């Protein structure tokens with residue numbers, strides 16, 4: 152997606168203004184009860200502008216002008232609210248359009264039954280179709296690479312200009328429709344049916360078509376509707392009350408009063424805040440599958456992070472061979488290299504490379520009769536079964552020890568010492584065996600990413616617990632955990648342990664976030680409240696998670712949590728401000744309305760507003776313009792500093808609650824002065 156970090160463009164503005172009128176449609180507006188009430192009020196005052204005595208009474212001719220002014224302000228109030236939502240939607244709509252353009256002219260070379268290829272529109276591709284993509288062609292649809300290895304420019308989707316390598320097998324085999332193959336040739340099996348592609352999903356996501364109210368938004372909407380109803384009753388009962396003291400309040404004033412009191416500010420900005428939150432996540436190159444996922448991120452209590460590649464740089468490279476027992480370095484290196492000949496993981500490749508540096512290398516061709524045993528997170532070992540029956544393995548020390556004991560072999564006395572040496576330095580020790588003999592240890596070096604300690608410190612301030620989950624041994628885990636400053640860790644973890652950890656936390660009522668890429672992460676990604684899948688990961692992982700990171704940076708989980716928190720805080724702050732505002736308005740204008748008939752109320756009229764009408768109009772104008780004034784805040788989000796939820800609540804109550812009480816008094820007074828200067832105050 153073209154990353155548009157610039158502020159809202161002129162085109163988006165123009166369209167948003169147009170959309171503000173389109174959204175006047177009562178059928179659309181009815182979804183927002185607060186603003187719908189304002190629209191109904193607008194229609195009634197419009198009628199009263201033409202026929203001031205429509206509902207009885209004998210009003211002077213100036214009443215028309217007053218009614219007209221109220222009508223105009225009510226119209227603006229609704230338009231401002233619509234505009235807020237339209238601006239928030241604008242960026243997404245523009246993105247959707249450019250994505251759609253990418254999609255329409257994709258073509259594919261589809262394999263026919265006879266093995267030849269035919270050119271077809273990409274939109275006709277189905278799950279299971281095989282396509283061929285050559286250098287500089289676009290990848291027609293989402294799929295998995297069956298053959299070949301090439302570099303792919305994914306900037307159309309991720310906005311990231313650096314090309315990425317995609318090839319058959321492993322965790323880097325998935326490709327996305329709409330991206331461009333830069334070199335070589337790929338044979339791809341399509342994994343989606345028309346309309347279900349990543350591009351399709353992204354289009355509907357960014358344009359908000361699939362946006363539904365989140366549970367929190369629904370709850371808040373109900374509260375706002377309830378408040379609206381209460382104030383409706385308050386205002387309706389005010390009329391007979393006024394009658395009792397021989398004071399008549401005209402209908403336009405009652406409507407204006409109602410609109411001032413109901414929570415129009417948050418009612419107008421609520422959906423814009425939600426959309427802007429989603430948008431902020433997208434600008435971080437993370438696709439959230441739902442608004443609910445973003446909200447959940449804001450409520451997260453526990454963050455589960457992998458060690459390798461998330462907390463550490465993850466380029467685990469072999470840096471030393473440490474023989475154990477009476478085995479020579481040469482024996483160790485030979486077996487280590489043989490065990491890694493067909494191991495395509497970075498760890499495996501680095502063992503072969505270090506071996507070569509030390510003068511030990513073997514041609515793969517010599518081992519065509521050997522059986523490759525791939526690394527798996529379950530066995531935590533990898534290696535070869537040679538044609539002559541020799542078995543070589545390398546792997547996590549505890550896994551190898553267990554394996555050797557089962558075979559009845561012995562464990563060299565100095566193995567633990569070598570292992571400790573590596574682990575205490577934060578490295579990963581891999582033990583190497585040939586048949587039943589442990590030959591020694593490979594030292595895989597890895598270091599903690601810079602700045603991790605500070606980030607965990609921030610998370611702690613937010614009250615979020617971080618747990619590092621690693622397949623590595625306890626000592627390495629402890630060293631890295633201490634260095635990085637995570638709260639807790641589990642070592643020698645298998646994929647199902649991660650799942651168990653998530654469940655335990657959830658059983659205590661905690662919300663859990665994690666990131667993952669492999670197929671064996673899929674169940675945990677699905678179980679977590681926030682599952683951030685890496686874009687380079689397997690299809691299963693991407694389906695299971697409720698967010699996808701297009702840059703495949705697992706640490707981004709930390710940012711996602713911050714964005715979620717900011718969304719919740721922004722919504723809370725504007726709600727507080729809105730309701731505090733409404734209460735303040737009540738005390739600012741009620742005395743002004745009654746001061747003519749009940750002179751005793753004059754004492755309460757601390758504001759010294761010019762006239763009852765001026766008081767009402769000032770409050771109504773203030774009520775309207777506060778909406779556009781708060782749009783930037785709603786879009787940008789309340790500035791957020793890591794602190795505990797309680798401190799945050801106190802702080803926000805002070806700023807937005809107190810601010811919300813004071814602002815109307817100041818604002819209304821200023822507007823009243825202006826109205827007086829322009830001679831409108833006494834109509």
Ligand SMILES: Nc1ncnc2c1ncn2[C@@H]1O[C@H](COP(=O)(O)OP(=O)(O)OP(=O)(O)O)[C@@H](O)[C@H]1O
Pocket residue numbers: 457458459460494496498499526527528531532533545546547548579580581620621622623624644
């Ligand atoms: N290519 C490999 N061959 C043999 N053993 C390996 C290989 N890669 C890793 N191991 C061993 O298996 C353990 C688990 O590796 P894995 O990459 O699954 O860790 P993990 O569970 O993802 O945790 P983390 O990534 O935080 O280390 C490693 O700690 C290491 O001891």
Ligand SMILES: [K+]
Pocket residue numbers: 410411412413414415416733774
């Ligand atoms: K209001």
Ligand SMILES: [Mg+2]
Pocket residue numbers: 457459
């Ligand atoms: Mg790993």
